[in-house]
Amino acid sequence: MFDVVVIGAGVVGCAIARQLSRLQARVVVLERCDDVASGTTKANSAIVHPGHSAKPGSLMAKYNLLGNQLYDSWCKELDVPFRRNGSMTIAFTEEEVEALRKVYDDGITNGVPGMELLNGEEALKLEPNLNPEVMGALFAPSGGIVCPYELTLGMAENAFVNGVQFRFETKVESLERNGEGWDVKTSTGEIISTRSVVNAAGVYTDYFNNMVSEQKFEIIPRIGEYWMIDKTYANAFKSTIFQVPGKMGKGVLVSPTVDGTLILGPTARNVTDREDVSTTREGLDQVLEVARRSWPGLPSRSFITTFSGLRSHLARHDFVLGEVSDAPYFFNAAGIESPGLTAAPAIAVDLALEIRDRLGLAESDDYRSGRPPVYRFRHMSLEEREEAIKRDADFGRIICRCELVTEAEIRDSIRRPLGARSVDGVKRRTRAGMGRCQSGFCLPRVMDILSEELGKPLTEITKFGGESRILSK
Amino acid sequence: MNEVDVLIIGGGPAGLAAALSAREAGCSNILILEREQELGGILRQCIHPGFGLHIFKEELTGPEYAARYVKRVLESGIPYETDTMVIDITPDRVVTTVSRKDGLRQIRAKSIVLAMGCRERPRGALGIPGSRCAGIFSAGTAQRFVNLEGELPGKRIVILGSGDIGLIMARRLTFAGAKVLAAVELMPYSSGLTRNVVQCLNDYDIPLMLSHTVTEIRGKDRLEAVVISEVDGRLKPIPGTERVIECDTLLLSVGLIPENELSKAAGVELDGVTGGPVVNDRLGTNVAGIFACGNVLHVHDLVDNVSEESERAGRYAAEFALGHRDSDAERMIAVRDGAGVRGLVPQLVSLESLRNGESVNLMFRPANVYQNAFLVLESDGQPVKRFRRLILTPGEMQTIKLDASMFGNQLPQKTISVSVEM
Known part of the structure; x- marks a missing residue:
């Protein structure tokens, strides 16, 4: 018997798992994909929002602010790169400047610290590559950037270290009442009995909610498409550049990432297929067109990849959090779209408290807040590199030359808690294959190591689990 | 040290x-x-x-x-x-x-x-829309799998681009038992060597679809199909020309x-x-x-x-x-691409090298396909020598061996350039 079953190992599910791991509780996270962070979490803008764009009084506003404040400590404890680079929202017309003031006022109401309204000249001084036609800007220094899957891996590894179980390639098929608790039937044929269920299933949260409650809602999957730009342009912008939402800009941002690349996007288009995250010509073209408004010098020969992800949009446009009144011991974390990444740690803190009190769980006495050390050869000094190779010769072999990832890091990514089991798993843990050659060089080498570590033939190595085998039998 | x-x-x-x-x-x-x-x-x-x-x-x-x-x-x-x-x-x-x-x-x-x-050049640099499934390789990576690791990337193959590695892989994968369905090339000509088009595609009845490109990649876990479209003179896909080719592998040979x-x-x-x-x-x-x-x-x-x-x-x-x-x-003369010429190397020639009678090879690629054309060598903007070429294509490099005699008694002072003249 488990105390909590968490459905979904995205950023929300893993944040909750981490908070629950502070308690004396038996917790299992069920994930349909082969790894954590495989859905919405791996494909979004990677921004820690300051909180001026959420509607005052909403749960989004509340958790945006609280979540933003938790990022320094969470990222430090989990050794996840996080940078408060500031968010700048820019305006090109009198009308947009007026709209900025409204955003500023909302920010004040929401409690966003340190905001400044700038004129065009001041904005250009901070960000010289901006479109010189910029008329005004709102700068919020508390805005930040983070790698969402690295954060999620950190939280999951930490939860695992504290005893939380994870089951991958395990779909939840049904939820049935068992006394006060639930029987969770999975695609692996198992029936897991639990005192409570947390629904953190992203674009499928409506499916599970509607299975147990009469208070139904419908997730509208909303696709967003992105481009990534090579790290040659890492210094083009210091802060994250947003446009005032208007007829031209539909929220397309230009932002540095913590990994030194630049991200452009997203579009926003409602879709019906929750499995299809294909990019489209129209969407990709639209991102570039709108991004050029912020950055007229956007280089056309600098792209490394494109991707898209789904947001879990609800018509009411707010988070749905907490126990469902007609389904006791079933807790929702639904409708988590932007600022969901920012809000996740704060949502987790409150939800875990709610669950603790409802189930009467005690605090754990041996909770550890960190995870096993993460090695990043690319960030080491010459001396540290020398030291690392002396300690383990595998640091002396570079496997991914674009991102300077060593064999030691690839092996560690497979051996560590909740280790990688696919090429994409290695990629998200180490950045091998994320650079400008997009794995042309390292793919065969990474596959050789995966094959050796997992004891599987090369023909069984997948890109991301399921039928995504790289080679033919 | x-x-x-x-x-x-x-x-x-x-x-x-x-x-x-x-x-x-x-x-x-x-x-x-x-x-x-x-x-x-x-x-x-x-x-x-x-x-x-x-x-x-x-x-x-x-x-x-x-x-x-x-x-x-x-x-x-x-x-x-x-x-x-x-x-x-x-x-x-x-x-x-x-x-x-x-x-x-x-x-x-x-x-x-x-x-x-x-x-x-990887897929991401081109921004080909669609799924990010398994089964998409750059041609050289596929070549490594086949020739060094003894593994087959897939069985039904489409090749985008007609660079030499792609052409060579069309034949290699055919030998390995795969079915190569088509080589799809954006330009109206192949970017590979003519001999590779003949020996690697034509000899195995693999169609080379010129002025076509892949406009969508489909597949959930593994590649299931690509959509190809014809392109117009500005290399833009022509609506209505889409065709679906079912395949499990896409090789990129796009530069x-x-x-x-x-x-x-x-x-x-x-x-x-x-x-x-x-x-x-x-x-x-x-x-x-x-x-x-x-x-x-x-x-x-x-x-x-x-x-x-x-x-x-x-x-x-x-x-x-x-x-x-x-x-x-030394004093350097700048070497400039003229019309129809791309990427002249070296970009600088020492006047002293020319005076000393050292041989200097100017290498470049034609910007397009030209038949019965002349390569024109210019010194400070004045044509000084013409070289007849029956065929010029971007897939085949051209070399002009410079020597001082080509310039008569007046060596270039500022620039040397090469252009194509029809």
């Missing part, structure tokens, strides 16, 4: 030829650094024949061609280190390497030959990019057209003592040309290390 006279970065055909000629030029303290476990570079996986027709007057496979150079390097006792990656080069020629056996090391070199080769991240770190100026360093006729870059040759300088069509160019780079690098000549002091 270790010190060497000539440090060669890359143990492929360019690096090997440069090392041998540096040795012949009288330099004894040479070191070749190679990141793979063995010398030979990309030739190790090019098991098809067609190499060496110019240099050895016989047809060799890639590994055979490489082996001849490796043998000579071994016989000459030139030191080399494999499994060693260079991670930095400074403008004052200090090179940082990483390897299992020696850890992190710094080497100071009197001269450096950049011979790192090139990499393949090679000289690999110059290290060159940039060293402060080497790059050419926006070739993607390689700007060099003078002695293959020297703007950074004194740093030379470049082979595919890191500009993407070649034939390895024989790489060897020939690299021999010169090695010789000049040795002369620099031994203090024989410093091209910095």
Whole structure:
């Protein structure tokens, strides 16, 4: 018997798992994909929002602010790169400047610290590559950037270290009442009995909610498409550049990432297929067109990849959090779209408290807040590199030359808690294959190591689990 | 810190030829650094024949061609280190390497030959929309799987682009039992060698679809189909021409990019057209003592040309290390692409070289397909010589061997250019 079953190992599910791991509780996270962070979490803008764009009084506003404040400590404890680079929202017309003031006022109401309204000249001084036609800007220094899957891996590894179980390639098929608790039937044929269920299933949260409650809602999957730009342009912008939402800009941002690349996007288009995250010509073209408004010098020969992800949009446009009144011991974390990444740690803190009190769980006495050390050869000094190779010769072999990832890091990514089991798993843990050659060089080498570590033939190595085998039998 | 006279970065055909000629030029303290476990570079996986027709007057496979150079390097006792990656080069020629056996090391070199080769342009650079499923490879990566690892990437294959590696892989995968359904080329002509179109596609009835491109990639876990469309004169897909081809593998052969991240770190100026360093006729870059040759300088069509160019780079690098000549002091003539010509190398020619009667090879690729055309050599804007060419195509490199006599009694003062005239 488990105390909590968490459905979904995205950023929300893993944040909750981490908070629950502070308690004396038996917790299992069920994930349909082969790894954590495989859905919405791996494909979004990677921004820690300051909180001026959420509607005052909403749960989004509340958790945006609280979540933003938790990022320094969470990222430090989990050794996840996080940078408060500031968010700048820019305006090109009198009308947009007026709209900025409204955003500023909302920010004040929401409690966003340190905001400044700038004129065009001041904005250009901070960000010289901006479109010189910029008329005004709102700068919020508390805005930040983070790698969402690295954060999620950190939280999951930490939860695992504290005893939380994870089951991958395990779909939840049904939820049935068992006394006060639930029987969770999975695609692996198992029936897991639990005192409570947390629904953190992203674009499928409506499916599970509607299975147990009469208070139904419908997730509208909303696709967003992105481009990534090579790290040659890492210094083009210091802060994250947003446009005032208007007829031209539909929220397309230009932002540095913590990994030194630049991200452009997203579009926003409602879709019906929750499995299809294909990019489209129209969407990709639209991102570039709108991004050029912020950055007229956007280089056309600098792209490394494109991707898209789904947001879990609800018509009411707010988070749905907490126990469902007609389904006791079933807790929702639904409708988590932007600022969901920012809000996740704060949502987790409150939800875990709610669950603790409802189930009467005690605090754990041996909770550890960190995870096993993460090695990043690319960030080491010459001396540290020398030291690392002396300690383990595998640091002396570079496997991914674009991102300077060593064999030691690839092996560690497979051996560590909740280790990688696919090429994409290695990629998200180490950045091998994320650079400008997009794995042309390292793919065969990474596959050789995966094959050796997992004891599987090369023909069984997948890109991301399921039928995504790289080679033919 | 270790010190060497000539440090060669890359143990492929360019690096090997440069090392041998540096040795012949009288330099004894040479070191070749190679990141793979063995010398030979990309030739190790090019098991098809067609190499060496110019240099050895016989047809060799890639590994055979490489082996001849490796043998000579071994016989000459030139030191080399494999499994060693260079991670930095400074403008004052200090090179940082990483390897299992020696850890992190710094080497100071009197001269450096950049011979790192090139990499393949990936899908992401093109922004082909659709799914990010498994089954999409750059052609060279697929070649490595088939020829070095003995694995088959897939069974029903579409190739986007008609670069030479893609064409070679069409035939190789057919031999390996896969069905190659089509090679799809955006341009109205192939970007590969004519002989490869004939011997790798035509001979196996593999259609080459010119003026077509892949406009969508479909598949959930593994590739299931690609959508191809015809393109118009501005290379834009024509609506209504979409066709679905069911396949499990897409190979990309859409261009090679000289690999110059290290060159940039060293402060080497790059050419926006070739993607390689700007060099003078002695293959020297703007950074004194740093030379470049082979595919890191500009993407070649034939390895024989790489060897020939690299021999010169090695010789000049040795002369620099031994203090024989410093091209910095010489007056340089700028070499400019004229109409119909792309990526002339070298970009600078020393007036002194011309005066001394040294041979200078101008190499470039035609910008389009031309028949019965002339290559026109111009000196300071005035045509001085015409060369008849029955056929010019971007897939085949052109060379003009310059010598002072071509300019009559007036050597160029500012510029040399080459253009195509119909």
